[in-house]
Amino acid sequence: MAEPRYEAVVMGASAGGLQALKSLLSALPESFRLPIAIVQHVDASAKSYLAEILSRDCKLAVTEAEDKADFRSGTVYLAPTGYHLLIEPDCSLSLSVDEKVNYCRPAIDPLFESAANAFGPTLIGVVLTGANQDGARGLQHIRTRGGCAIVQDPESAESRFMPRAALDAGPVDHIVPLSEIAPLLGALEGQTLPTTGSKKAGAKGGLK
Amino acid sequence: MKLASAPRSLPADAALGTIAEGPSALLAGPQAPREDVESIELSLLLEAIRRRWGYDFTHYSHASIRRRLDQARRAAGLANFSDLLSRVLHDESFFDRLLRYMSVTVTEMFRDPQCYRTVRERLIPVFKTFPFIKIWCAGCATGEEVYSLAILLHEEGFLERARLYATDFNKDSLDIAEKGIYPQRAMDAYAANYHQSGGRGEFSDYYSSSYDFARMKGFLRDRIIFSYHNLVTDGIFGEMNLITCRNVLIYFDKTLQEQVLRLFTDSLRHGAYLCLGAKESLNFSAVKPLYETLDSRQRIYKKRGLVAHG
Numbered sequence: 001m002a003e004p005r006y007e008a009v010v011m012g013a014s015a016g017g018l019q020a021l022k023s024l025l026s027a028l029p030e031s032f033r034l035p036i037a038i039v040q041h042v043d044a045s046a047k048s049y050l051a052e053i054l055s056r057d058c059k060l061a062v063t064e065a066e067d068k069a070d071f072r073s074g075t076v077y078l079a080p081t082g083y084h085l086l087i088e089p090d091c092s093l094s095l096s097v098d099e100k101v102n103y104c105r106p107a108i109d110p111l112f113e114s115a116a117n118a119f120g121p122t123l124i125g126v127v128l129t130g131a132n133q134d135g136a137r138g139l140q141h142i143r144t145r146g147g148c149a150i151v152q153d154p155e156s157a158e159s160r161f162m163p164r165a166a167l168d169a170g171p172v173d174h175i176v177p178l179s180e181i182a183p184l185l186g187a188l189e190g191q192t193l194p195t196t197g198s199k200k201a202g203a204k205g206g207l208k
Numbered sequence: 209m210k211l212a213s214a215p216r217s218l219p220a221d222a223a224l225g226t227i228a229e230g231p232s233a234l235l236a237g238p239q240a241p242r243e244d245v246e247s248i249e250l251s252l253l254l255e256a257i258r259r260r261w262g263y264d265f266t267h268y269s270h271a272s273i274r275r276r277l278d279q280a281r282r283a284a285g286l287a288n289f290s291d292l293l294s295r296v297l298h299d300e301s302f303f304d305r306l307l308r309y310m311s312v313t314v315t316e317m318f319r320d321p322q323c324y325r326t327v328r329e330r331l332i333p334v335f336k337t338f339p340f341i342k343i344w345c346a347g348c349a350t351g352e353e354v355y356s357l358a359i360l361l362h363e364e365g366f367l368e369r370a371r372l373y374a375t376d377f378n379k380d381s382l383d384i385a386e387k388g389i390y391p392q393r394a395m396d397a398y399a400a401n402y403h404q405s406g407g408r409g410e411f412s413d414y415y416s417s418s419y420d421f422a423r424m425k426g427f428l429r430d431r432i433i434f435s436y437h438n439l440v441t442d443g444i445f446g447e448m449n450l451i452t453c454r455n456v457l458i459y460f461d462k463t464l465q466e467q468v469l470r471l472f473t474d475s476l477r478h479g480a481y482l483c484l485g486a487k488e489s490l491n492f493s494a495v496k497p498l499y500e501t502l503d504s505r506q507r508i509y510k511k512r513g514l515v516a517h518g
């Protein structure tokens with residue numbers, strides 16, 4: 001039987017996120033198979049052209065998430081303005097207009113927490129630049145379920161508050177500059193999962 | 209070692225997916241425990257609620273209901289969903305309080321102003337050819353949506369010839385809706401929506417303010433009948449000319465969405481309209497062929513007639 005591998009990626013970004021996501025997504029190869037769901041905080045009143053902007057340089061399909069659509073490999077899904085994006089246990093996408101979380105809708109924590117519940121140890125979570133503490137709690141939840149937690153090195157972030165908050169919340173697996181996140185995801189995609197035991201032993205917020 | 213729950217979208221795991229769906233000691237073997245404990249507890253809790261109190265949440269989106277039940281669990285100071293389950297089974301007043309967590313009441317007046325503009329520009333001219341119309345606002349929450357519709361109808365000189373039914377399964381929300389009293393602060397924010405939606409008057413003419421509160425004017429309230437209706441378990445509301453059900457279907461799984469869309473179809477007259485939320489559509493539904501799309505962006509659909517007519 002095949003060794004378990006990573007199956008999905010979730011990302012959260014706020015202030016400075018558009019530039020960060022552009023550079024990160026454009027660095028992913030066309031062959032990258034893991035489905036990606038992203039929450040980028042945007043001004044609720046602004047019309048969202050996020051998907052258009054990000055799809056320009058990205059080799060993967062970039063689309064706004066639709067309620068109850070499949071979470072498909074080779075595709076990047078963005079939370080629509082004004083809606084939380086969640087992952088269901090059957091790995092379909094769900095939208096909600098629940099209360100704002102961390103003053104935001106969409107917010108990163110609900111995406112991360114629901115995805116962690118759906119995927120457990122096969123999920124990778126990434127917290128990028130931002131001036132908010134959204135995502136910190138969700139990233140820890142991903143780790144509690146055995147998933148892999150990545151934080152953009154605050155020194156390389158346009159706004160370091162969000163990565164800092166994510167690091168302050170607890171241990172993570174990788175702290176890397178923006179330019180190294182895409183290569184890291186590529187490497188993780190090719191790996192089999194660390195066993196639960198070795199992961200616990202070796203994961204104390206170390207740089208990689 | 210614990211194996212992750214495999215996404216059904218990834219073909220390599222299709223075989224595992226079938227095992228996970230029908231857990232059987234024989235088939236499962238050493239890799240059986242794919243589901244995390246909490247999701248097992250969640251299923252049992254929803255089943256208990258259904259059998260004990262008749263509220264069926266088993267076909268709600270699990271991700272969202274799990275978040276809300278978790279809030280309820282924390283507020284009650286309970287360790288896990290199993291403890292919550294035991295309280296729910298034995299304590300009716302506890303369940304009543306829990307119900308409030310299960311319904312998301314977030315709403316606005318003239319939410320998605322463009323949608324109201326389309327109703328005004330495209331539906332009203334049709335309604336004006338009828339002597340009388342009936343509108344059902346399903347999942348009306350605290351009433352902001354149905355008051356918005358009443359204001360629109362009033363400005364079109366049509367309110368007297370309309371009857372609006374506003375339903376929800378959250379009794380607390382219905383109480384607020386019936387009173388029509390909202391924080392003044394919220395009204396100030398809704399004024400912008402109102403003007404964007406094509407509002408022709410002064411928004412403040414539709415309520416009277418005292419201190420920090422605004423009360424909707426009686427002539428609007430008089431045309432609206434508020435009542436309890438559970439979309440999962442209750443029957444049709446017949447002969448409607450328009451049904452609006454916005455931001456409710458996203459809380460349901462596909463099976464329940466389909467069931468409720470059937471209910472709406474059976475409640476609409478031929479040639480009548482269905483208006484869904486900005487992120488809801490008929491695209492993946494079996495009822496799609498029964499409708500023509502009036503405005504795909506605003507999610508407004510028209511039920512086809514028995515005989516074709518232009």
Ligand SMILES: C[S@@+](CC[C@H](N)C(=O)[O-])C[C@H]1O[C@@H](n2cnc3c(N)ncnc32)[C@H](O)[C@@H]1O
Pocket residue numbers: 097311312313314315316319346347348349350353375376377378381437438439440453454455456459485
């Ligand atoms: C997010 S609110 C939407 C309010 C309003 N339609 C809007 O778009 O602003 C969802 C509403 O659906 C109601 N709802 C959920 N399940 C329901 C059911 N089974 N029957 C009736 N109403 C339900 C909730 O109580 C809540 O008031």
